[in-house]
């Protein structure tokens with residue numbers, strides 16, 4: 508089952524992707540937080556990229572943490588190996604106008620690789636919106652998302668209320684990685700991406716006018 512937060516909201520939702528009409532598409536960093544052997548994450552990533560790829564208001568780029576080997580603990584003076592790994596991700600985070608984090612839930616929280624990526628960076632997150640697509644067992648990854656909200660608040664990022672979550676995710680997709688009943692999750696993705704477009708444009712314009720100083 509997919510949980511769509513915000514379906515009972517009475518607030519107006521900017522449901523038209525042309526929210527960003529007349530603007531440069533928002534550069535969207537899609538961060539895949541699961542890295543383990545045999546992970547389910549790429550199925551969720553493919554689904555999400557197919558949704559966002561259909562929209563004119565975003566230019567998505569997948570940032571797959573399985574392709575980065577950051578040391579767990581950040582240091583002020585990273586050595587050559589750490590610098591080489593940072594070079595794979597830091598410029599891409601810096602260039603993004605907005606993020607969507609794809610996260611599973613491990614022991615009621617989010618993966619260590621994701622925490623490591625977050626901790627290695629600071630200014631790259633500031634004054635940018637962050638949306639979530641979560642998945643897991645019965646929890647749908649919701650506890651991982653709530654932990655991530657606390658972490659991103661410390662980094663001056665703005666997390667979105669509306670999320671997409673997949674409960675018992677493995678049972679929802681067929682052997683080819685297609686969701687077997689995608690109406691609800693597609694609708695949830697549309698809502699989340701509409702919100703992200705609003706915040707992404709608002710913050711991009713605001714920071715161009717007045718740099719965010721934290």
Ligand SMILES: Cc1cc2nc3c(=O)[nH]c(=O)nc-3n(C[C@H](O)[C@H](O)[C@H](O)COP(=O)(O)O)c2cc1C
Pocket residue numbers: 541542543545546547548549611612613614615616642643644645646647648676677
């Ligand atoms: C170490 C570990 C801990 C997990 N803890 C939880 C949990 O607390 N709640 C939950 O709903 N699912 C939990 N799961 C299930 C995963 O969220 C689920 O298998 C998910 O698909 C894993 O994503 P991945 O395959 O991309 O790593 C856990 C899985 C692992 C490997």
